[in-house]
Every structure is written in structure tokens, then in C-alpha cells.
Amino acid sequence: MSSENIKTILLVEDEAIIAIVVSRALQRFGYNVLNASSGERSVELTFSDEKIDLILMDINLGDGIDGTEAARRILAKKNIPIVFHTSHSEREMVEKVRNITRYGYVVKSSGDFVLQSSMEMAFDLFNSHEEARKESLRSHTILRTIPDMMFVVDGEGFFKDFSGNADSDTLAIPPEKIIGSNINVLFPPDEVQKLLGDVQSYIYTMDIVNEQHVYDLRIAKLDEEEVLAIVRDITDRKRAEVEIKNKTEELEAANEELNAAIEEMEASNEELIAVNEDLQAKDRALLSEKIFIEALLESIPGYLYVYDENGSLIRWNKKHEAMTGYSAEELSHMNMSDWFEGEDAVRVAAAVDEVFRTGYGEVEANLLIKGGGKLLIRSNGVKLTLDGKTYFTGVGIDISQQKKTESALREAEELYKKAQKMGHVGNWEYNLQTTNFWGSDEAKRIYGFDPEQTDFSTDEVEKCIPERERVHQALIDLIESDKEYNLEFEIHPKDGSSPRIIWSIAELQRDESGNPLMVTGVIHDITGRKQDEEKIKSLLREKEILLTETHHRVKNNMNTIYGLLVFNQMS
Numbered sequence: 001m002s003s004e005n006i007k008t009i010l011l012v013e014d015e016a017i018i019a020i021v022v023s024r025a026l027q028r029f030g031y032n033v034l035n036a037s038s039g040e041r042s043v044e045l046t047f048s049d050e051k052i053d054l055i056l057m058d059i060n061l062g063d064g065i066d067g068t069e070a071a072r073r074i075l076a077k078k079n080i081p082i083v084f085h086t087s088h089s090e091r092e093m094v095e096k097v098r099n100i101t102r103y104g105y106v107v108k109s110s111g112d113f114v115l116q117s118s119m120e121m122a123f124d125l126f127n128s129h130e131e132a133r134k135e136s137l138r139s140h141t142i143l144r145t146i147p148d149m150m151f152v153v154d155g156e157g158f159f160k161d162f163s164g165n166a167d168s169d170t171l172a173i174p175p176e177k178i179i180g181s182n183i184n185v186l187f188p189p190d191e192v193q194k195l196l197g198d199v200q201s202y203i204y205t206m207d208i209v210n211e212q213h214v215y216d217l218r219i220a221k222l223d224e225e226e227v228l229a230i231v232r233d234i235t236d237r238k239r240a241e242v243e244i245k246n247k248t249e250e251l252e253a254a255n256e257e258l259n260a261a262i263e264e265m266e267a268s269n270e271e272l273i274a275v276n277e278d279l280q281a282k283d284r285a286l287l288s289e290k291i292f293i294e295a296l297l298e299s300i301p302g303y304l305y306v307y308d309e310n311g312s313l314i315r316w317n318k319k320h321e322a323m324t325g326y327s328a329e330e331l332s333h334m335n336m337s338d339w340f341e342g343e344d345a346v347r348v349a350a351a352v353d354e355v356f357r358t359g360y361g362e363v364e365a366n367l368l369i370k371g372g373g374k375l376l377i378r379s380n381g382v383k384l385t386l387d388g389k390t391y392f393t394g395v396g397i398d399i400s401q402q403k404k405t406e407s408a409l410r411e412a413e414e415l416y417k418k419a420q421k422m423g424h425v426g427n428w429e430y431n432l433q434t435t436n437f438w439g440s441d442e443a444k445r446i447y448g449f450d451p452e453q454t455d456f457s458t459d460e461v462e463k464c465i466p467e468r469e470r471v472h473q474a475l476i477d478l479i480e481s482d483k484e485y486n487l488e489f490e491i492h493p494k495d496g497s498s499p500r501i502i503w504s505i506a507e508l509q510r511d512e513s514g515n516p517l518m519v520t521g522v523i524h525d526i527t528g529r530k531q532d533e534e535k536i537k538s539l540l541r542e543k544e545i546l547l548t549e550t551h552h553r554v555k556n557n558m559n560t561i562y563g564l565l566v567f568n569q570m571s
Contacts, residue, residue: 007053007123008032012042012070013085014062018108021387022056022085022115029116038062039070046074054122056106059086059097071100081126083118107283109290114279121275128268135261138254151229152222157183160226203234302377302397309390311336323398325370336392339367348379355381355392367396376400424525430458430506431518432479437461446500446525448493464491471504478508479516488526501530 009031013019016037023033034052036042039061046052055074059067071082083104084097097105103122106115152161162178187204205214218230303323306315313334321328340348344365354361362380369375381394426443430436436455444451447464462468467489477483485506492499506521 006030006032008034008049008051009119010034010036010042010045010049010052010055011085012036012039012055012057012061012067014038014058014060022108025112025115026056026119028112029119031119039065039067042070043073046078046080052080054103054119054126055080055082056085056119057082059084059088068097068100071097075101079130081122083122085115107286109286110283114282117275118279121272125268125272128265132261132265135258149231149233151178151183151231153183153227153229155225159183300395302395304395305393306384307336307392314391315393323369323375323396324367330370340365341368351379351381352392355383355394356390359383364399376403424528425522427520427522428506429518429520430475431455432516443523446493446502446523447491448495448497460494464494466490466492475506475519478506478519482508485519485521498527500525500527502526 009026011019011023011026011033013022013035014037019035019037023035026033032051034045034049036045042055042057046055055071057067057071061067061070065073067084067086071084074080074082081103082101083106084101085106085108087108103125104118106118110118150161150163151159154160159178159181162175203214203216205212207213212235213233214235216232216234220228220230222228298317298319300317300319303320304315304317305313305320308314313331313336316328316331320326320331324331326334336348336352337345347363348365351361351363360380360382362378364376364378366374367377375398377396378399379394379396381392384391384393424442424446426440426446428440428443429438431438434455435458437458437460438455439447439449441451444453447461449456462472465471471487471489474483474485474487478485485504488501488503490499490501503524503526504521506519508519509517511517
């Protein structure tokens with residue numbers, strides 16, 4: 001395409017980034033692009049530059065007049081196609097611009113294909129309108145040059161319409177009084193019935209201002225109620241009848257061409273309507289997809305952010321506003337460096353570098369919120385590249401409560417471990433699927449197992465139990481018969497330490513269907529208690545022996561005393 005044939009588009013857009021992106025797209029389509037960032041500037045450029053072929057107009061242009069007012073001012077003085085380019089697709093916005101221009105309405109998120117197609121259709125539609133306007137102008141010019149008078153007459157004989165070059169020297173009444181009058185005022189009474197009948201063409205005469213005029217009358221039925229009467233004063237042009245006839249035929253041919261052009265325009269209009277309906281359907285689909293994506297973004301369990309290469313926040317969700325306390329207007333001016341300080345800022349900067357270097361990163365840091373508070377957050381980020389530009393996007397989650405809960409759990413776990421150690425009590429689990437045992441730290445200490453080992457086989461545990469068969473059978477009875485598991489037995493710890501006596505109780509856990517799932521139990525090292533019991537039993541045995549011996553000796557002494565008393569009495 002030569003430079004002379006390249007069309008020039010005036011892009012009216014107040015957002016610099018959008019203006020750059022759209023300008024590049026239009027240039028890729030093969031257009032020259034001029035830019036205006038305000039409605040006033042677009043009006044000035046349009047009137048000063050005759051090379052502008054089309055205007056791509058944003059609606060919301062910040063301060064000053066908006067796109068619709070700029071379009072009205074331009075169209076009031078210049079015939080030029082204007083296509084509105086906006087983020088709005090609401091019905092009321094479409095209705096707002098419908099009566100301003102009919103050359104299209106493009107949603108900014110529609111994509112390059114829709115934008116290019118809209119430009120091409122707007123140029124095609126404008127060219128069609130220009131051709132139709134020129135054709136209509138030619139027709140009106142032709143009609144003004146025809147020395148005919150045209151009347152539309154209804155079935156009652158009243159004039160409904162009139163067109164033609166006529167004056168009081170040609171007609172019996174002034175032209176401005178014809179519409180609404182009866183045909184009797186212009187046609188001889190004996191010719192009226194002919195006019196209302198089926199006669200198609202005839203010649204008649206009338207006296208006008210004491211001068212007889214000869215008229216050629218042609219009649220055509222418009223419908224069942226109205227007829228068209230074409231009257232020509234041929235008084236001074238009888239000799240030119242043949243020429244007039246030829247001119248009439250020429251006019252009829254022109255009229256047919258005009259009708260053909262109108263039919264083509266109507267066909268083109270139908271195609272445009274179909275294309276517009278298709279575009280509207282696509283717009284609705286895009287709107288639905290946009291609503292779906294927005295819902296997804298708002299359902300994220302944290303605040304969403306998108307930063308550009310300069311660290312400026314350019315996109316966020318509602319949770320970002322709720323969690324930080326900043327309004328949308330305030331967030332639009334925020335930079336990544338505004339959110340962190342001290343060591344947190346250093347860690348976050350390192351994580352951002354990691355994202356741009358590897359594509360992903362995450363960090364935990366204290367986020368500064370409005371009012372001077374802080375939120376402990378865990379944030380992840382990924383690198384995003386669009387249209388040659390690199391962005392940083394991710395999600396931040398408030399983990400303040402989670403950290404408090406984790407700390408409380410650690411403290412509770414430490415207290416639990418201390419309590420088990422102090423009470424020599426451990427808990428254990430037996431997994432019926434893997435047939436492996438798990439034990440708490442105290443349970444592993446009692447059995448002499450490695451504290452770092454996570455689970456133990458059945459054989460590994462039962463090797464420590466001299467009464468292996470009895471203890472194993474108790475476990476089987478619990479699983480198969482739900483028999484109570486409550487027994488004492490001796491173990492020989494795996495690490496070779498002294499034998500221990502333990503007391504173990506357990507319960508069977510079942511799944512939702514009632515099937516056995518696992519066994520959970522508790523063991524208590526009662527070695528010390530058993531040793532104390534044995535000492536007590538030994539002392540009781542010694543006491544019994546001592547009492548028996550004492551009783552025997554007392555009995556012997558009593559017998560001796562009794563014998564002495566008897567002997568003394570006998571003496």
C-alpha cells in the first residue's frame with residue numbers, strides 16, 4: 001500500500017499505557033496514528049488536520065469534555081466516522097452513544113482482531129454512507145431541474161403531498177396552499193373523475209391568469225388509497241415532446257439505479273446488523289468470562305496484587321483493600337517499597353529478585369497496613385509477561401493467627417512431652433493397613449528405641465516382650481472381638497537397658513463405615529511401682545515370720561511361768 005493510500009486514525013485516549021498499546025496495534029494494522037489525550041485536543045486536531053480519516057474515541061477522558069461531547073462538536077462541523085473505544089459495555093452506555101454515531105462501539109478488552117475488524121467495517125460503512133449521500137444529492141438535484149409538478153392525492157380527492165417548481169403563473173393557487181386542498185382547485189371539474197379513475201396519462205388545459213395552459217398529466221397508483229399525479233406545463237414546449245420523453249426515460253433509469261443502490265445499502269446494512277449481533281454476542285461472552293474471572297480473583301483466600309517493572313501496584317482485589325485498610329484510590333498510588341521496612345524489606349526484595357530471575361518466589365514478612373499496624377503474611381509471586389512487558393503478580397495470606405496457633409501447639413506439645421516424661425506415660429498407635437507401630441517420644445524411650453525413628457514393625461516391637469504370644473493375642477482379640485485390652489507385662493528395652501514392667505491399655509478406632517482402622521493406646525512404666533510392691537511384700541513376709549517367732553517365744557515363756565506357778569502351788 002502506497003503512503004498516499006494509508007488512512008490516518010486519530011486515537012483519543014487519556015490513559016498513556018492504553019494509548020501506546022492501541023497505537024501500536026493500529027500501526028500493525030497498517031494505519032497512521034495521531035494521538036490526543038483530551039476531548040478538546042481531539043476537536044482541535046480534527047478541524048486542523050484534513051488527513052484524519054477516522055476517530056477512535058474513548059468515552060471517559062478525565063477532566064474536560066468526555067468523548068461523547070467531543071464527538072458531537074466534531075460531527076456538528078465535519079462528516080467523519082467516529083468509533084467509540086471504551087471499557088464500558090453497559091446497555092445505558094451503548095444507548096448514550098447510539099444517537100451520536102453509528103460507526104461502532106469497541107470494548108477495550110475485545111482484542112486486536114475485534115479492533116481491526118471494527119476499523120475496517122467503520123470505513124466500509126462510511127464509504128457506503130458517502131456513496132448514498134452523493135446519490136441522494138444527485139437525485140434531489142435532478143428533481144429540482146425537472147419542470148414537473150408532483151401531487152399525491154388520496155381517495156377523497158385531497159392533496160397529501162406536493163413537489164415541483166411552480167408559482168402563481170402556473171397554478172390556480174399558491175404552492176404553499178396545495179397540501180390539504182381538494183383537486184378541484186387545480187384541475188377542471190370534468191377532469192377530476194379521470195384523475196381519480198384508472199386513466200394513466202392524458203393532456204388537459206386550464207386558464208391561468210387569463211392565459212390557457214396545456215398540461216401533461218400522468219397518474220400512478222401508489223396504493224389502494226393514494227395516487228401520484230405528475231403534471232407538467234407543456235404550453236411552450238410542445239415541440240420538445242420527444243426530448244422531454246427521452247429525459248423522462250432517463251430519469252426513470254436513474255430512479256431504478258437509485259433503487260438498486262438503496263437495495264444494496266439495505267443488504268449491506270443487514271450484513272452489518274448481523275456482524276454487530278455477532279460482536280454483541282462475543283461481548284456478552286467476554287463479559288461473562290470477565291465476571292467469572294473477577295469472582296475467582298475475589299474468592300482467593302488472601303490479597304491479590306500485580307506490580308509492573310517499576311514496582312507500581314496496577315491491579316488488586318477487594319481483599320487487598322479490606323486487609324490493608326487502604327482505598328482503591330490510595331492503592332493506585334502505592335509502590336512495593338511502601339509495604340515493608342527493615343529486615344522485612346530486605347527479604348522481600350530478595351524474593352522479588354528471585355521471581356524475576358527464576359519465575360517464582362515466596363517470603364514471610366510483616367506487611368505495613370494503614371494506621372501503623374502490621375500483618376504477618378506469607379506471600380508468593382510469579383513472573384508474568386504480556387505484550388513485551390514484565391509484571392510481578394502473586395497472593396499474600398495473613399498468617400498472624402496461624403503463627404500464634406503453631407506457637408501454642410508447640411508449647412502444648414512440649415508440655416505434653418514433659419508430662420509424659422514426668423509420669424512415665426507414652427502413647428502409641430497401631431496402623432492396621434501397614435501393621436506398623438508409632439510411638440510418642442516417651443513411648444520410644446520406655447522401649448529403648450531410637451528417638452529419631454518414626455515407626456516400627458510389629459516384629460520389632462514384640463521382640464522386646466518376653467510374653468510375646470500373650471500380648472499379641474490380646475491385640476488380636478481387641479481387633480477381632482473388640483475385647484478389652486488392659487494388661488501388664490515385662491519388656492526388655494531394645495537399647496539393652498534394665499527390664500521394665502509396663503501397663504498398657506488400648507482402644508480400637510473405626511472408620512465411618514464401622515471397619516477397623518487403627519488401634520490407639522497408652523503405656524505406663526510401672527517398674528518402680530512393681531519394685532515397691534515387691535519390697536512391701538518382702539517386708540510383710542518378714543513381719544509374718546517375726547510375729548510367728550515372737551508368738552512362739554511368748555507361748556514358751558508363758559508355759560514356763562505357768563509350770564513354775566503350778567510347782568510353787570504344790571510346794
